[in-house]
Amino acid sequence: MEALELVxxxxxxxxxxxxxxHESSELKCKxxxxxxxxxxxEGGDVKLxxxxxxxxxxxxEQNFITKSGFQRYxxxxxIIVVGPDTSPRGVKIxxxxxxxxxxVAAGFYLDATNEPWAKNYRMGSYxxxxxxxxxxxAFGNVVDGxxxxxxxxxxxGHGALVSTLRNPGLYKSVSAFAPICNPTACPWGVKxxxxxxxxxxxxxxxxxxxxxxxxxxxxxxxLLIDQGAGDSFYIQKQLLPENLVEACRSVGVPVxxxxxxxxxxxxxxxxxxxxxxxxxxxxxxxx
Amino acid sequence: MEALELVxxxxxxxxxxxxxxHESSELKCKxxxxxxxxxxxEGGDVKLxxxxxxxxxxxxEQNFITKSGFQRYxxxxxIIVVGPDTSPRGVKIxxxxxxxxxxVAAGFYLDATNEPWAKNYRMGSYxxxxxxxxxxxAFGNVVDGxxxxxxxxxxxGHGALVSTLRNPGLYKSVSAFAPICNPTACPWGVKxxxxxxxxxxxxxxxxxxxxxxxxxxxxxxxLLIDQGAGDSFYIQKQLLPENLVEACRSVGVPVxxxxxxxxxxxxxxxxxxxxxxxxxxxxxxxx
Numbered sequence: 001m002e003a004l005e006l007v008x009x010x011x012x013x014x015x016x017x018x019x020x021x022h023e024s025s026e027l028k029c030k031x032x033x034x035x036x037x038x039x040x041x042e043g044g045d046v047k048l049x050x051x052x053x054x055x056x057x058x059x060x061e062q063n064f065i066t067k068s069g070f071q072r073y074x075x076x077x078x079i080i081v082v083g084p085d086t087s088p089r090g091v092k093i094x095x096x097x098x099x100x101x102x103x104v105a106a107g108f109y110l111d112a113t114n115e116p117w118a119k120n121y122r123m124g125s126y127x128x129x130x131x132x133x134x135x136x137x138a139f140g141n142v143v144d145g146x147x148x149x150x151x152x153x154x155x156x157g158h159g160a161l162v163s164t165l166r167n168p169g170l171y172k173s174v175s176a177f178a179p180i181c182n183p184t185a186c187p188w189g190v191k192x193x194x195x196x197x198x199x200x201x202x203x204x205x206x207x208x209x210x211x212x213x214x215x216x217x218x219x220x221x222x223l224l225i226d227q228g229a230g231d232s233f234y235i236q237k238q239l240l241p242e243n244l245v246e247a248c249r250s251v252g253v254p255v256x257x258x259x260x261x262x263x264x265x266x267x268x269x270x271x272x273x274x275x276x277x278x279x280x281x282x283x284x285x286x287x
Numbered sequence: 288m289e290a291l292e293l294v295x296x297x298x299x300x301x302x303x304x305x306x307x308x309h310e311s312s313e314l315k316c317k318x319x320x321x322x323x324x325x326x327x328x329e330g331g332d333v334k335l336x337x338x339x340x341x342x343x344x345x346x347x348e349q350n351f352i353t354k355s356g357f358q359r360y361x362x363x364x365x366i367i368v369v370g371p372d373t374s375p376r377g378v379k380i381x382x383x384x385x386x387x388x389x390x391v392a393a394g395f396y397l398d399a400t401n402e403p404w405a406k407n408y409r410m411g412s413y414x415x416x417x418x419x420x421x422x423x424x425a426f427g428n429v430v431d432g433x434x435x436x437x438x439x440x441x442x443x444g445h446g447a448l449v450s451t452l453r454n455p456g457l458y459k460s461v462s463a464f465a466p467i468c469n470p471t472a473c474p475w476g477v478k479x480x481x482x483x484x485x486x487x488x489x490x491x492x493x494x495x496x497x498x499x500x501x502x503x504x505x506x507x508x509x510l511l512i513d514q515g516a517g518d519s520f521y522i523q524k525q526l527l528p529e530n531l532v533e534a535c536r537s538v539g540v541p542v543x544x545x546x547x548x549x550x551x552x553x554x555x556x557x558x559x560x561x562x563x564x565x566x567x568x569x570x571x572x573x574x
Binding site for chain 2: 010011012013014017066067069071072228230262263264266267268269271272
């Protein structure tokens with residue numbers, strides 16, 4: 001097992017918010033990730049569900065753990081929560097820090113095939129293989145590998161949806177706040193996919209939730225999509241939840257779209273509804 | 288009335304987290320402060336209680352509103368919450384940015400009398416007169432001036448206690464997270480008071496909660512003090528809650544000291560117990 005280094009540990013709502021670092025073999029750099037261990041994990045004699053949370057553009061592992069208030073709900077439901085960073089760090093590829101929506105802190109949770117990104121920008125395999133397996137091993141005494149869910153925000157909402165749809169059964173529950181639902185059809189996605197995947201659009205559809213759901217052939221899933229109606233990125237058509245909902249309905253995949261009047265794209269919005277998302281996941285993972 | 292400039296407004300838990308800036312006459316500089324308007328404030332036909340929240344060393348008005356999760360409880364109880372900054376900003380006094388525990392972001396909520404601080408470092412009068420009056424005026428349609436409480440963290444816990452004890456009746460309820468309880472007897476306080484007040488220790492006791500409570504002669508008060516038992520500043524004797532408790536007991540002022548096993552000095556700790564503090568204030572302010 002890879003060596004984990006404890007970066008920080010803070011008691012919150014009776015459990016512990018921890019941050020670890022490790023050398024990632026997929027990304028070929030040192031990465032931080034967060035783990036919240038709820039009070040039910042103490043003693044290590046019960047196996048608990050896990051939720052992975054994928055953050056959005058410009059974030060690292062800190063935003064979610066300091067701003068969302070999720071720990072209250074994780075403690076109530078007895079759920080372990082894991083939060084990776086949003087891109088490789090410190091690999092210094094030319095151009096990786098020129099944009100806030102590409103390169104550093106903008107890995108889009110995919111495996112790049114285009115140079116110079118293909119060697120390090122493998123956030124898809126990092127989250128769904130390396131980190132997933134690492135959590136099962138390192139926290140095996142308290143993690144129930146059969147009850148793992150995923151959620152995310154914006155670029156991380158895209159990541160949560162794509163991770164679930166590409167890996168049937170890996171995640172039993174999925175939800176997203178203001179996800180990029182149809183990246184092949186929005187400016188953020190076109191920029192990222194052009195850079196990471198190149199110009200062959202056949203590759204793009206393999207990382208687009210709206211396209212993937214049309215071909216989904218795994219265990220039954222209900223997608224929970226949350227969207228602030230006052231979110232400027234929604235209004236600018238970067239997010240396109242209606243496209244995903246239409247695709248789901250065309251193939252009979254259950255989807256819930258909650259539009260929230262007056263809410264924006266920020267953690268103020270996420271914190272207002274993350275309790276509902278934890279209840280949604282808990283109902284599935286603890287059924 | 289002074290002109291208020293709206294800096295930001297974000298919907299959260301059905302209400303709005305707002306930040307304003309204004310030109311402070313006490314501090315002679317432009318200052319930010321936060322106001323949370325819970326959903327009950329919409330329409331403006333009911334008068335709601337207010338809680339002032341004073342932040343700790345190194346903070347500005349952002350830390351509390353992004354990290355504590357208080358908005359959930361303010362929305363539940365229907366309480367307006369106001370959060371000032373922690374010192375004058377941008378006045379550029381020599382030495383004001385050399386220490387994290389003195390000068391900028393370390394105003395200690397007192398009125399300096401020592402030069403070169405006396406002109407601007409008047410956070411005591413700023414909070415308890417200028418901002419207090421400004422809130423009553425600018426939000427007069429939704430604020431009940433008879434139901435105002437105060438809380439704070441660390442240096443801001445000191446500020447909450449001292450503001451209450453020096454101004455009997457101004458705040459009907461008071462609580463503090465990990466407050467500096469006896470600044471004349473701890474390194475942070477000695478440094479700050481030497482700088483802001485000079486070497487005459489007779490002036491110091493006028494801004495020390497443990498000293499002030501011995502002479503308190505106002506309306507009945509119960510002090511709620513919260514302290515993480517794993518807080519390194521508590522262990523280093525910067526906070527000294529036991530001294531305040533002893534002083535309270537010597538004069539019969541009711542005090543509750545909640546020691547929280549394993550919790551530190553951070554907002555992870557505050558977020559775990561701020562719900563209890565809102566319930567404490569609500570019980571008094573809504574009685």
